[in-house]
Amino acid sequence: MKKPKLIGAILYSVQLALSAVLVFYIFKLNVLPDSVVFGCVLVLTLFAAAGAFLLFLKGTAKKIICACISLILSILLLIPIRVFRKTDSTLNNLQGETNTYHSNYEVVVRQDDEAEILSDLIGYKIGLDTAYNQASAEEALADIERKIESQLEVLEYGGSSALWTALTETRETDAILIDHSFYEMFREAYEAQNDQIENHVKIVDKITVSVDIETPPTASPSTPPEESLQLWERPFVIYVSGIDVAGKITTRSRSDVNILIAINPNTKKMILVTVPRDTYVPFPGVTDGAYDKLTHAGIYGDNCAVSIATLEQYIYTGITIDKWIRVNFTSVERIVDALGGITVESQYNFSSGNYTFVKGMNEL
Structure with a gap:
């Protein structure tokens, strides 16, 4: 009598523990509609109540039935738990909250300038775009001054176009600190004119800084969301x-x-x-x-x-x-890795960069 009861109690405890784990993942992921969540919790509760009822009834047969039901349910519960755990792990690999953003800057001088490294800028005038992301630009400037152990004369400009003109046309400044994205915009502008940006300027150094997230601008949406609905x-x-x-x-x-x-x-x-x-x-x-x-x-x-x-x-x-x-580009790689890889069919044999692909199926 005691042995079936003990086995039944152990298996019932395992069932309860796995039920709790499943409920934990359901609420943690928070991807199921309320009706589905309610249904899952209700079913698990009913099975738990039924198991407890059978466990405390007298009779060896009832305890064996309780043990068998708990064993079967425990095995079945492992399936959704494994799926939810894999989903949770995948989402954690793909996302992450952050309070900072990163800005990349180029330190740029004219092509005919003698400066080759940051220390060559000592005594230079350097232009700064104060119309965009001034905090990170000033942080990048401070980083430059720390590296060369000298203060630079700063000229402020209200936009990337004015900043670029001051360097390449009016020559008001000897160097500029420009966001990488704006530098690439000017590169495209030169290429559109069948020219190369390297014919006009050169990069002395690159700076990366971390900045706090800014308060976003707002637009006036046509129809506000129905906040009362999920x-x-x-x-x-x-x-x-x-x-x-x-x-x-x-x-x-x-x-x-x-x-x-x-x-x-x-x-x-x-x-x-x-x-x-x-x-x-x-x-x-x-x-x-x-x-x-x-x-x-x-x-x-x-x-x-x-x-x-x-x-x-x-x-x-x-x-x-x-x-x-x-x-971004790295996100695609991480998504593929998180999914355990993907299979892509190619109609041709070809090489691109350091990668070679064969005609037929390719594992990525």
């Missing part, structure tokens, strides 16, 4: 921003991929709309009504704030964006 109970929009760099996702850069995902949980339908990167629109709180390419909105602000405000404004879409996702 996200999955009403139509909602997700903005996907793909920035043109590898490495840290917190690096400010151009948003070359801009996708709006409209999801209607009621009709079970989803629509993806790709917004052209070169669409000319004003950036709320940034360009003062002037038009610029949508891709450049990714350079400003944090957490896709300027890109979202730009897309939400009346003159463009007038929609409300509920959530956002930011990815």
Whole structure:
């Protein structure tokens, strides 16, 4: 009598423990509708109550039945627990909250300048763009001065265009500290004129600084979200921003991929709309009504704030964006790794960079 009861009690305890683990993951992931969560908790509670009822009934047969039910349920519970645990691990590998962003700067001089390293800038005038991300620019300047152990004469300019002109045309300044994204914009401008930026300037050094997240600008959405409803109970929009760099996702850069995902949980339908990167629109709180390419909105602000405000404004879409996702080149690699790799079929044998692909199936 005691042995079946002991075995039943042990297996019942295992069942309860696994049920608690499953409930923990359900609430931690918070991806299931309330109705599904309620149903799962109710079923687990009923099984727990039934097991307790059988366990405390007299009779060896009832205790054996309780042990068998608990064993079967424990095995079955391991399946969703494993799935939820894998999902939780994958999400943790793909996301992470941060209070800082990273800005990359180039220290640039004219092509005919004799300066080759930072220490050559001692005694130079250096231009600074104070119209954009002044805090990180000043931090980068302080980093330069620490490295060369000397203070530089700083000239402030209200925008990247004025900064570039002061170096390359009017020669008011001997060097400039320019955000990498703006430097790449000027590179593209020269290439559009069949010229090379290296014919005009050269990079003396590169600086990376970490800055606190800024307060995002706001746009006036056409229809405020129904705050009383959960996200999955009403139509909602997700903005996907793909920035043109590898490495840290917190690096400010151009948003070359801009996708709006409209999801209607009621009709079970989803629509993806790709917004052209070169669409000319004003950036709320940034360009003062002037038009610029949508891709450049990714350079400003944090957490896709300027890109979202730009897309939400009346003159463009007038929609409300509920959530956002930011990815870069490294994100794609991490997503593939998190999924355990993917198989891609190629119609040709070819090599690209350091990689070689064969005709047929390729494991990535």
